[in-house]
Amino acid sequence: MATGIKNKVAIIGMGCTSFGEFWDKSEQDLIVEAYKEAIEDAGIETKDIGAAWFGSCFDEVNVGKGAIPLARALKLPNIPVTRxxxxxxxxxxALRGACYAVASGACDVALALGAEKLKDTGYGGLPDFGTMLGTENLFYTPNLTAPGMFGMVANAYFDKYGLSRDEGKRVLSRISYKSHQNGAMNPRAHLRRAPSMDVLINAPIVADPLGLFDCCGVSDGAAAAIVVPADKAKEYRPDPIYIKALQLSLTPATGIGHQSWDGIHFESTRIAGINAYNEAGIKKPREEVNLMEVHDCFSISELVTYESLQISPIGKSRYDIEDGFYDIDGQVPCQSDGGLKCFGHPIGASGIRMAYEIYKQLQGKAEPEQRQLQSNPRIGLAHNHGGICGSLVCSVAIFGNEL
Amino acid sequence: MIGITSYGAYIPRYRMNRKTIFAAMGWFNAATAGAARGEKAVANHDEDSMTMAVAAASDCLNGCTRNEVDGLYLCSTTLPYLERQNAAICAEALAFRQDIRTADFTASLKSGTTGLIAALDAVRSDDTKNFLVCATDARQGKPGSSMEHNLGDGAAALMVGKNNLIAEFKGSFSLTRDFPDYRRIQEERFSHSWEERWIRDEGYMKIIPALVEGLFKKYNLASGDFAKVIISYPGRDLQNVCKRLGFNEEQVQDNLLTNVGDTGSALALMMFVAALEEAKPGDTILLCGYGNGGDALFFEVTDAIEKARNRLGISGHLKIKKELKNYNKYLVFRDMLPLEAGIRGEEITMARMSVINREGQTLAALNGSRCTACNTPQYPKQRVCINPECGAIDQMEDYSFFDKSGRINSFTGDNLAFSWDPPAMYGFIDFEEGGRLYLDITDTELESLRVGMPVRMTFRRKFVDRQRGIYAYFWKAIPVYEANS
Known part of the structure; x- marks a missing residue:
């Protein structure tokens, strides 16, 4: 019987660059910057690292293929490095790979580092998908973009749960409003303005019904984590953060070819959430999760995730959103660092960036001080999803500051 | 007996008032004022002669069994490929068998009628039983020219066969003359033409009488023998031309100039389809296709005509229209304005010919599979059933989606994705018989899209890769327009 990852691995050091549009920084600069902060935080040296996992997504406009870019940038000394x-x-x-390696006893110290250099495409938004979904899909999917796919989700949500377009756009803007408020306080965030609700609601449409402020920033950036076996963690620092769950779920493309999916809530998120709660021993997510970083590539993405992760009831998260439940001083603060929305979204780095915010908040070390949650959080959750809507890969990671 | 067993047509939804053209370009050529009357049909940015041929053929094939079609002749002066048979692409899109005869008839305005005679010959020879002829054209006139006003886009399709004739073929007469009225050499986009008055007086006015007289002499006919006369003369003085041939006003079939335009090699067959829509059993119809000489054919309408009317044809498509008010949009749709596509728009991924060939009618004809264990249609073809309740392995049969109707499950209008007509509209289409596809949505406006809205499939251009010489076609969803809407 599988026992899961809970309390077997701890994070003892983390680093995260500022995210942004860095015309003057190469991927090497970003990798080294995140890494330096992480090893200094952990109090280790390169020679202590037994294996490394490197995450990068769009290799066509990015660091290139394989794990060599990480080994090369950091001069990792002939250890196993996996992309x-x-x-x-x-x-x-990347974090999951490193944690599983440490948990298995394959190595004592592992590095997970994600980096993405997206701003060399020459245009806004993610790189064109091209043959991302395979050469055949060049024909049989539309010329999809991420905002387009999530625009579809928003229109379907409005229709199913009876929100008028104006009501729907107001609820979505309230989500972005909260993230902008948080991002404005964070010196490492990509987007640090805090526009009014009116500005958010009336922004130009990117993909109907989503406007500019429903969409996250596309950024350059890197983030890193050093993990060790949980029972050794206190040898490195007094306040390690423990892995409580690491779950992954992939929809077998059911949603894009079978009518059983309603086009709204992602089945892979629901299942990864259930499995993560079970792994972490969480019975009542709404009460037990103290802060979240969810994959808010778009405002609607954050909304459906609240519901799929059982924090808000299905079809009713608007009430929590409007009540400030997810605000930084709310019951379950979400995107306290600004989220993908404002902190930015260099894809390969984002999952580790979320872990970084939770790590700092659970340690009580969020910077600057005014960002530190005053609720003494114990359990934090990080969620990502990607791919194409209806054929998604979803991850849920849960962290805690106690064994 | 041989003859016509079914007919169909296609006219693009966009129509442009010729006054719009004159308002934009009349300053340059004031002499076009006379041509600036009525409207012309304009292909959408994702349409060309190929897609219009498939649309007309689909209209014609309504109720026909596709695997009983033995051949396809595609007739046009504006076929997309010079090398790679266009008729073969069309046949694949129509899900025809592979053991069929195909050819492109091109380079002359008479291609449509010549293709029709060739198909009639093919059926008469007993080699083939059912032969489809598609005539289609999307010719372009240079901005500021009278051709720009006159030329319109459209297509017609006729099924030729031996049984269940709606119009029996009685005979034909052909003429060939190297009459250099219009010409275009390889790598040219726009036709050159000699003086219009000369084309009218020395071309139409001499060749058409010669054609009609040749046919009359050959078959001992007289002008009074015909209920309807089709002369593919795209001028405003069609009635005068016909009067000089001894035909009265009621006999003359309208040449679509005021509402479609000169559709080139498709004009004769489109007029013929329009005539068949109104024809009564026993009517005799004269069909004259002009071009480098020409072809004259005549037919006698049978009692079966009344049973062949469940299609849009010319009259149905004329009613499905949307005015294109923006001249610049027309220039962009027809690729006459060097638009700044942007860096994202310039990123065209290479289409792999080996993939196109391997996928075959999966791509060309939207053929997927259906699980024989649970009956779930799915696309593209799957080995393992997509139904989460089933999951059967290798129990699939072929299943076509191109002729199925569906509803919009969710949609968007995407301003980030590159489109020649932003926003790019797409969504999930849930089919009535099951199955879901992610599809582009075309021939509509974002404001009119709704969850649950009924749609059907249409064959369109997916993208054009001029650097690599590729026109990529695929299927899109369009709203189900009623002919009277």
Whole structure:
């Protein structure tokens, strides 16, 4: 009987670059910056690392294929280095690889590092999908973009749960409003403005019904984590953060070819959530999860995730959103660092960036001080999903500051 | 007996008032004022002569069994490929068998009628039983020219066979003359033409009488023998031309100039389809296709005509229309304006010919599979059933989606994705018989899209890769327009 990852692995050091549009920084600069912060935080040296996992997604406009970019940038001394890529869960996949290696006893100290250099495409948004879904799909899927796919989800949600377009856009904007408020306080965030609700609601449409402020920033950035066996963690620091769950679920493309999916809530999120709660021993997510970083590539993505992860009831998260339940001073603060929305979204780094925010908040070390949650959080959750809507890969990671 | 067993047509939804053209370009050529009357049909940005041929053929094939079609002749002066048979692409899109005869008839305005005679010959020879002829054209006139006003886009399709004739073929007469009225050499997009008055007086006015007289002499006919006369003369003085041939006003079939335009090699067959829509049993119809000489054919309508009317044809498509008010949009749709596509728009991924060939009618004809264990239709073809309750392995049969109707499950209008007509509209289409596809949505406006809205499939251009010489076609969803809407 599988026992799961709970309390077997701890994070003893983390690093995260500022995210943004860095015309003057190469992927090497980003990798080294995140890594330096992580090893200094952990108090280790490169020679202590037994294996590394490197996450990067769009290799066509990025660091290139394989794990060599990481080994090369950091001069990792002939240790195993693995590159992982699994759409927007890439960063969390790197962390999962490192944690499983440590848990298995394959090595004592492992590095997970995600980096993405997206701003060399020459245009806004993610790189064109091209043959991302295979050469055949060049024909039999539309010329999809991420905002387009999530625009579809928003229109379907509005229709099913009876929100008028104006009501729906207001609820979605309230989600972005909260993230902008949080991002404005965070010096490492990509987007640090805090526009009014009116500005958010009336922004130009990117993909109907989503406007500019429903969409996250596309950024350059890197983030890193050092993990060790949980029972050794206190040899490195007094306040390690423990892995409580690491779950992954992939929909077998059911949603894009079978009518059983309603086009709204992602089955892989629901299942990864259930499995993660079971692994972590969480019975009442709404009460037990103290903060979340969910995959808010779009405002609607954050909304349906609240519901799929059982924090808000299905079809009713608007009430929590409007009540400030997810605000930084709410019951379950969500995107306290600004989220993908404002902190930014260099895909391969994002999962580890979320872990970084939870790590700092659970340690009580969020910077600057005014960002630190005053509720003494004990359990934090990070969620990613990626791919195409209806054929998604989803990860849920849960962290805690106690064994 | 041989003859016509079914007919169909296609006219693109966009129509442009010729005054719109004159308002934009009349300053340059004031002499086009006379041509600036009525409207012309304009292909959408994702349409060309190929897609219009498939649309007309689909209209014609309504109720026909596709695997009983033995051949396809595709007739046009504007076929997309110079090398790679266009008729073969069309046949694949129509899900025809592979053991059929195909050819492109091109380079002359008479291609449509010549293709029709060739198909009639093919059926008469007993080698083939059912032969489809598609005539289609999307010719372009240079901005500021009178051709720009006159030319329109459209297509017609006729099924030729031996049984269940709706119009019996009685005979034909052909003429060939190297009359250099219009010409275009390889790598040219626009036709050159000699003086219009000369084309009218020395071309139409001499060749058409010669054609009609040749046919009359050959079969001992007289002008009074015909209920309807089709002369593919795209001028406003069609009635005068016909009067000089001894035909009265009621006999003359309208040449679609005021509402479609000169559709080139498709014009004769489109007029013929329009005539068949109104024809009564026993009517005799004269069909004259002009071009480098020409072809004259005549038919006698049978009692079965009344049973062949469940299609849109010319009259149905004329009613499905949307005015294209923006001249610049027309220039962009027809690729006459060097639009800034942007870096994203310039990123065209290479289409792999080996993939196109391997996928075959999966791509060309939207053929998927259906699980024989649970009856779930799925696309593309799957080995393992997509139904989460089933999952059967290798129990699939072929299943076509191109002729199925569906409803919009969810949709968007995407301003980020590159489109020649932003926003790019797409969504999930749930089919009535099961199955879901992610599809582009075309021939509509974002404001009119709704969850649950009924749609059907249409064959369109997916993208054009000029650097690599590729026109990529696929299927899109369009709203189910009623002919009277």
């Amino acid at each position: 992982v890529e699994n759409f927007c869960t890439t960063g969390t996949e």
